Amino acid sequence: MTQNFWKDKYPDGIASEIDPDRYPNVQAVLKESCKRFADKIAFSNLGQTLTYQELYTLSGQFAAYLQNHTDLKPGDRIAIQLPNVLQYPVAIFGAMRAGLIVVNTNPLYTAREMQHQFKDAGVLALVCLANMAHLAEQVLPNTEIRHVIITEVGDLLPPLKRLLVNSVVRYVKKMVPAYHLPRAIKFTDALAQGHKEVVVDALPASDDVAVLQYTGGTTGIAKGAMLTHRNLLANMLQCQVLMACNMQEGREIVIAPLPLYHIYAFTFHCMAMMLLGNHNVLITNPRDLPAMIKDLSKWKFTGFVGLNTLFVALCNNEHFRALDFSALKVTLSGGMALQHAAADRWKEITGCGICEGYGMTETSPVVSVNPIQHCRLGTIGIPVPSTDCKVVDDDGVAQPFGTPGELCVKGPQVMKGYWNRPEATAEVLSPDGWLRTGDIAVIESDGYIRIVDRKKDMILVSGFNVYPNELEDVLAQLPGVLQCAAIGVPDDKAGEQIKVFVVPKPGTSLTTEQVLKHMHDNLTGYKRPKYVEFRDSLPTTNVGKILRRELRDQELKKLSA
Structure with a gap:
């Protein structure tokens, strides 16, 4: 396929191309939007709202703190480890305005996972919720981090409500384990100190890295995808074009249940919705x-904005079904395959169809989406503007319409590469800019794309990528494990659940409970196996490589029997 092929595939009113160089950096969009939509609500949470002007003011205070009260300089990495609270956009945009590279970090990570990411990225500063500060305390001695800013859930709420919410979380629900970080500063104190200073907004080049977003890529342990300002700007402009016919600037209220540290929600809510001046x-x-x-x-x-598992859970709740959906006009799905039954039920209950899209961390993330005007269930739609797609065989030869092959993507939203991993970058990114996704797809003659299989052994649990290599590395550390393997097995709710196979060492005794506890202690929730099976041996190749595909085939046969 070529760019010309896609030009006439877009519905009337949707441009086939965008100008990724319209803005020099993300800060320019933030400044423009916060001026245009100053009095509009940007974010709300726990009953408190934050206007675009307030977002600009607070992010400026945080940037000023970073510039005047730390030794951080433009290009240094800062990890943001927060759930969906108002502090998240303030910290993100404040860090960017100070010229720092943001490292989005899952707040549910174990100490082991945190340490890997912080060390790999060379993180020098951390913003985290008090709830996981005890884990930060464990990993800091093994990292380069020298600045820690700690916030509590209610920190940006009015004073009395802040005290109430933070007290309930800490003392009633007991969700803040004890920690000792004497050099850490409170987020509210950082804002207060920054309030006394003048922020000097950084002016990064469009090709400078804005975000290090960690992913397993198409293989192996987590790697940092280098997403530049131009990458993020391109994807937010691509989203803007596709939503122009259905979403009005400064007038939409969009529900954001997916975690902002995940690239899907990050780009949509913090980037695209900022450009449109809408309320999240x-x-x-x-x-x-x-x-x-x-x-x-x-x-x-x-x-x-959601994914299949959330749609299913909500539709099964009688109180959700009783809500007023008269204003709902756009529902977007991504992160995992959308099931027909879930889409049908959602439309039946809400009156709004679901538009499914496709993306990956390496593409900032949106590659394709179903246009709202012409949504086709079972497909991931057509490529977003200024994006080429093709499918290739194992030799890299482009395949004709209707023939499966590995999906490859080219566009201004494709990452710069993996952080400090040139060899891994070369495996997936060609010199002329084509990214190999690792997914098997079919492109139909009308331009719509279907994902039919995954080339690699990645497991997809509720929209999160889980990589067997990491699970097996952790499991192999349990005394008594001789061999092990991890695969995904079908699950109605999560899409897939994890099953691990264990061959115990001769003369040792292992239990399911021991395996599950070990994995629980070393992996975040969505990476933990649901099923454990002990075996005398595992299927392998002639050179001893475990055949995960054969294990998957065996499980599928059991299910179909």
Whole structure:
């Protein structure tokens, strides 16, 4: 396929190209939007709102603190380890305005996972929630981090409500384990110190890295995808074009239940919605459905961004079904395959169809999406503007319409490469800019794309990539394990769940409980196996490589029997 092929595939009113050089950097968009939409709500959470002007003021205070009260300089890395709270966008944009590279970090990470990411990225500063400060205390001695800013859930709420919320979290729910970080500073104190200073906004070049977003890529242990300012700007402009016919600037209220540290939610809510001046309702804990539904009931929301498991859970809740959906006009799905049954039920209940898209961390993330005007279930739609797609065979030869092959992507949103991993970059990114996704797809003659299989052994749990290599490395550290393997098995709710196979060492005795506890202690929630099976041996190749595909085939046969 070529760019010309896609030009006539877009519905009327949607441009086939964008100008990725329209803005020099993300800061320019932030400044423009916060001026244009100054009095509009940018984010709300726990009953508190933050206007675009307030976002600009607070992010400036945080940037001024970083510039005047630390030794950090432009290009240094700062890890942001927060759930969906108002402090997240303040910290993100403040760090960018100070010229720092943001390293998004899952707040549910174990100490081992945190340490890997912080060391690999060379992180020098950390913003984290008090709830996981005890883990930060464990890993700091093994990292280069020298600045720690700690915040509590309610820190940007009005004083009395802040005291109440933070006290309940700390003393009633006991969600803040004891920690000792004498050199850390409170987020509120950092803002107060920055308030006394003048911020000098950094002016990074468009090709400078803005975010290090960690992923397993198409293989192996987590790597940092270098997403430049131009990458992020391109993707937010691509989203803007596709939503222009359905979302009005400064008038939409969009529900944000997916974690902002995940590239899907990060780009959509912090980047694309900023460009449009719209309101994002941050859901701190989407697993708490009653609390989430209570939040939803307060707003005449017009947009909802989710994934299959969340759609299913909500549609099965009677209180959700009783909400007023009269204003809802856009529902977007990504992160994992959308099931037909889930999409049908959502439309039946809300009256709004779901548009499925496709992306990956390495593409900032959006590659393709179903246009709202012409949504086709079972496909990932057509490429976003200024994006080429093709499918190739194992030799790299482009395949004709209707023939499966590995999906390759080229566009201004494709990453610069993996941080400090030129060999890994060369494996997936060609010199002329084509990214190999590792997914097997079919491109139809009308331009719509279907994902039919995954080339690699990646497991997809509720939209999160899980890589067997990491699981097996952790499991192999358990005394008594001789061989092990991890695969994904079908699951109605999560898409896939993890199953591990263990061959115990001769003369040793292992239990399922021991395996699960070991994995629980070393892996974040979505990476933990649900099933354990002990075997005398595992299928291998002639050179001893474990055949995960054969294990998957065996499991599928059991399910179909």
